[in-house]
Amino acid sequence: xxxxxxxxxxxxxxxxxxxxxxxxxxxxxxxxxxxxxxxxxxxxxxxxxxxxxxxxxxxxxxxxxxxxxxxxxxxxxxxxxxxxxxxxxxxxxxxxxxxxxxxxxxxxxxxxxx
Amino acid sequence: xxxxxxxxxxxxxxxxxxxxxxxxxxxxxxxxxxxxxxxxxxxxxxxxxxxxxxxxxxxxxxxxxxxxxxxxxxxxxxxxxxxxxxxxxxxxxxxxxxxxxxxxxxxxxxxxxx
Numbered sequence: 001x002x003x004x005x006x007x008x009x010x011x012x013x014x015x016x017x018x019x020x021x022x023x024x025x026x027x028x029x030x031x032x033x034x035x036x037x038x039x040x041x042x043x044x045x046x047x048x049x050x051x052x053x054x055x056x057x058x059x060x061x062x063x064x065x066x067x068x069x070x071x072x073x074x075x076x077x078x079x080x081x082x083x084x085x086x087x088x089x090x091x092x093x094x095x096x097x098x099x100x101x102x103x104x105x106x107x108x109x110x111x112x113x114x
Numbered sequence: 115x116x117x118x119x120x121x122x123x124x125x126x127x128x129x130x131x132x133x134x135x136x137x138x139x140x141x142x143x144x145x146x147x148x149x150x151x152x153x154x155x156x157x158x159x160x161x162x163x164x165x166x167x168x169x170x171x172x173x174x175x176x177x178x179x180x181x182x183x184x185x186x187x188x189x190x191x192x193x194x195x196x197x198x199x200x201x202x203x204x205x206x207x208x209x210x211x212x213x214x215x216x217x218x219x220x221x222x223x224x225x226x227x228x
Binding site: 032034036041042043044045046049051090092100101102104105106107 | 118120123146148156157158160163205207209211214215216217218219220221222224
């Protein structure tokens, strides 16, 4: 079975400071990893993905994530956070053997203070 | 990116009535769509996998007779909550997987059963 852990329920950061949202995963075989962001009463918006290739993945809105196979992690980062980045962030994983079925982490709420 | 449209965004219904939620992939064909349920401040729970032209695959614990799924075409899947009760009140989200492997999500539907 595949699983995702987001150890922090909430991350607080001052505007302009670096932002990191942690994610670790467990899956059989090579993982496909994703980050999504959700604003209140909205669906999820795709930020970035790792399928294969370069371990550092760049995505939308200045976000990036680094795939670390030895640590089974896929932490989301942004060098300089904006107040508008305040939202709920989900890490997700799927294995090729699981078809297109995604497993989500519990979510991390990011609060960027001015 | 690809667009998935979900309708309605909000619905209030009386106990005992049925509610239909539509999920459309607007610019791509989706042989598989997914339906999720999200409780407040929680992650997404996969309810079922909707397969075009065949029966949906339900996750353990999800009542297939209560949550009817129809995937009549490559661009449309519907979820019907039958004989709704207040405990069915929730945020329902659909998704479809694009050609690049990432899932695209609808805007979500806030269902309130009174």
